[in-house]
Amino acid sequence: MLAPEKIWWKPMGRMEKTWLTVAFVWCVFLTVMMPLWYFMGKQNVPTETYRTTPAEFAAEVNAFVEQYKVGEDTINGITLPVVEAPAGSDVYIRASTWQWYPILQMRKGETYRLHISSMDLQHGFSLQPVNINLQILPNYDYVATIVPTSTGDFTIVCNEFCSLGHHTMIGKIIVKESGE
């Protein structure tokens, strides 16, 4: 709180130097981890993105559902198509207040190019319980290349506030074994 001495630029003590060095090395380690995982890790944040519009994306989703629909299921009392495309295909999920459309069916261990975009507000794609979370914006077609590594029914929760019915916005992804 008080004025420093006239000349305060003094060499650091031994302990300060020790801590500064150790802390700096730790910071370098933290920095290196990200590119290391980027090249070696199997879980990276998707970056592939395309410009789109709600109308354009909705048309793509509808064509996709029409081509690959395999059944129906209900969420919140609303009947939704269940859609399964062959492994390696582009698959689509449309976010809108307050629905994830359609229900996707996938096979464990196969790769899919998952396109997600919003029709209206910002939404949060939160896949549970595997706990993968992505931000979904209107006019951005976000493409995640994913490989499900577990089977079962997975819930998509919306975790970005999208006005009053936000908490009712639930979707589903079904993952089955390859041979089933």
Add this chain to the structure above:
Amino acid sequence: MASLSQTFPWTSGAKDDYRVCGVTTLKVDMHAERLIIANAVMAVVTLALGGLFALLIALTRWQAIHLLDAAWFYRLLTLHGIDMLVAWVVFFEMAGLHFGSTALLNARHAAPKLAWAGWGMMTVGGLMANFVVLFDPQSIVTFTAYVPLKAHPLFYLSYILFAVGALIQVITFFINITVAKREKRFEGSLPLAVFGLMTAAILAVYTLLEGAAAIVPAFLWSLGMFDYYDPGIYRNFFWGFGHPAQQVNLAAMVSIWYMLAQMTVGIRPVNEKFSRLAFILYLFFINLGSAHHLLVDPGLTFAWKAVNTSYAMYLAVLGSMMHAFSIPAAMEIALRAKGYNKGLFGWLRNGPWNEPGFSGLVVSMILFGWIGGVTGVTIGTEQINMLVHNTLRLPGHFHATVVGGTTTAFMAFTYYVIPLIFRKELKLKKWAVWQPYVYGVGSALVSLGMIVSGLQGVARRNWDITFAGVVPGTVELSLAIFGIGALIAVTGGIMYITIVLASILTGPRKEPEGLLLVSGTNNPLLDSTKLTDEQMEDKQNQPKGTLVLVFAFLVWFAVYYLTNWWLLGRTWFIR
């Protein structure tokens, strides 16, 4: 008693209207004093509002109680964010800036009218935001108001008024320092605490300009002047405001840490250069951290995210780790020099644990660093963020930093502002002794409850998670811990507000008698000037205990960080 204030003559004339503080011997400009009081009062008012909303929303998220309906939950969540994250901390910081740029520099307030205009705009803006959100259902947009969610134009106008008002008050800080230097009110370098406040003020200018870049277009868009506002661009600018606003808190809080340490145990900074370099690292690198909020957004590259989220090379983290050493080290030396020399931690055991400025400081440092800092760096890692984004782990992190860290420190500092600036006797001293502990335990439980819930995938900003149908019983437990923590923290908050109101509203104006509130009659500020170079360098007094503490901290940091990579490695493959 020797005068601590420098002895330059004040320029004569009507401009000078000051008193000399009997305890600190600092000159207090009366304009500055009134501005400090006005800002502090608004800070406490907004804290009380935000605290009431905190209680109600916490009792709603506590699934077993689930108090409010959805609309009220989201409405009060919006206001809780505005009142706490912006209004309370910014008002308090403004009080701090007026104090730092006048009393600590032996200087006068050179632009009181301008500062009052800024205060008025902030007050109108803050109250307007509360009214708009309370009465206009369209403006339930949460604190972030993500485009294309469209609030009432008055909502954006209230943000703009508040931000411009804050910017004006920050500008008077720079005016004061410039005038003080020109009038030779102080000699040489700024005191360390003012240097830290200067860092906060510079960060604040940048922050508020970014806020304008986000909110002004949103205001025009809400008026219908254009149709499309890119949501990604909005997010970029909004977080250029939202995140750095918390870095302003950080710099202000660290300055207050140094002040509390000096006021309660009489520290001398171990090495001015070391501490100042740490502030400089904040200045240059910390605002890159805005990218923390955009890590799982579409449209951005890995390189952009990695460079920004890591503050270039975790250099701002390095700054915090330097302070984390230098403040406890200075405290250790000061206490060892008093003779508390037994073992590694004898000095710590003998600290004035009943002095709220000391206990508040320790609670604040522990919660900020051990919970807030460690979780923050971890979830700000590009890939790990995928596990965390918009889950309750996120508010779990910033309730440790902003509530357990910043707010605890600001509260503890208030107890000294009341006798020294308000010139009222601090009432309910026994409560003040306990308050930092109660508040600290409460906010720690809030953070931990949120973090453990978020680890299990529970979303933040969500009225009722049972819709998801994937809620294991363990979530009920962790949400209950969060709720119980909130009750304890709110109790601590009520204690604080009661102490402040009881002190400033009752009893006559009274010149302060001593610096310490409960733990003694000595004046640590004066003691700190008597610490000699020999004592500072004495082998007996070296901060060995602190070195052990910071290494323990590093081990905990590494364990938490690496565990999160392990968790990430177990989820689906994604690219």
